[in-house]
Amino acid sequence: MPDHRRPVPAGRKGAETKRTAYGAGTPEERRAILDELAGVPLPSPSDLLPRATWRDAEWYLTARELCGLLLELRDAPALNGSPEPLVAVEGWRWTGYKGGSEVGVLNLSAAGITADGRVVCAILTANGDRLQPEDRLARLFFTLFRSAEKSR
Structure with missing residues (x-):
């Protein structure tokens, strides 16, 4: 499938890297990422990149x-x-x-x-x-x- 994602602004590359690592990680690696993020405050909705991600991570049912x-x-x-x-x-x-x-x-x-x-x-x-x-x-x-x- 072609990559439809837009370039990620520099300030958001850390989150993009974590999301990619989480998606590709083993259960143990995912738990480690979640433990690391547990103390990080949630971003404001206005800080989130407003782009479609359904091609990257989604569930599909008929x-x-x-x-x-x-x-x-x-x-x-x-x-x-x-x-x-x-x-x-x-x-x-x-x-x-x-x-x-x-x-x-x-x-x-x-x-x-x-x-x-x-x-x-x-x-x-x-x-x-x-x-x-x-x-x-x-x-x-x-x-x-x-x-x-x-x-x-």
């Missing part, structure tokens, strides 16, 4: 796998508390939502069980080198998920 996990974990407190307004549907037996984002990535995943017992799932993932248009994609996702209410 939409089918994500749907299965949401349904499998439907009794977990994280998915069974207050409903997410983006996917809350009046009268459905259950809805669960898990989203995530970082620079260049937006994931919206939801599953539900309709009033008549049908299982519904919707996944929207957008990847790129810039921030994703969250408002526009959230509206699209909301429409997609809610369309199951009308389909039979």
Whole structure:
């Protein structure tokens, strides 16, 4: 895979070196790096390099796998508390939502069980080198998920 990373400014090369060493390290080397960093204060969000890193370090699941996990974990407190307004549907037996984002990535995943017992799932993932248009994609996702209410 081609290297899409931009050059790292001089002040951030130490962090880049540590991240690279951690990614390539053995469990013992990783623990040593974490022990070394334990006393270092966290950077301010404004100090972080705003670039997409999803090509470097990420996990990958298919939409089918994500749907299965949401349904499998439907009794977990994280998915069974207050409903997410983006996917809350009046009268459905259950809805669960898990989203995530970082620079260049937006994931919206939801599953539900309709009033008549049908299982519904919707996944929207957008990847790129810039921030994703969250408002526009959230509206699209909301429409997609809610369309199951009308389909039979």
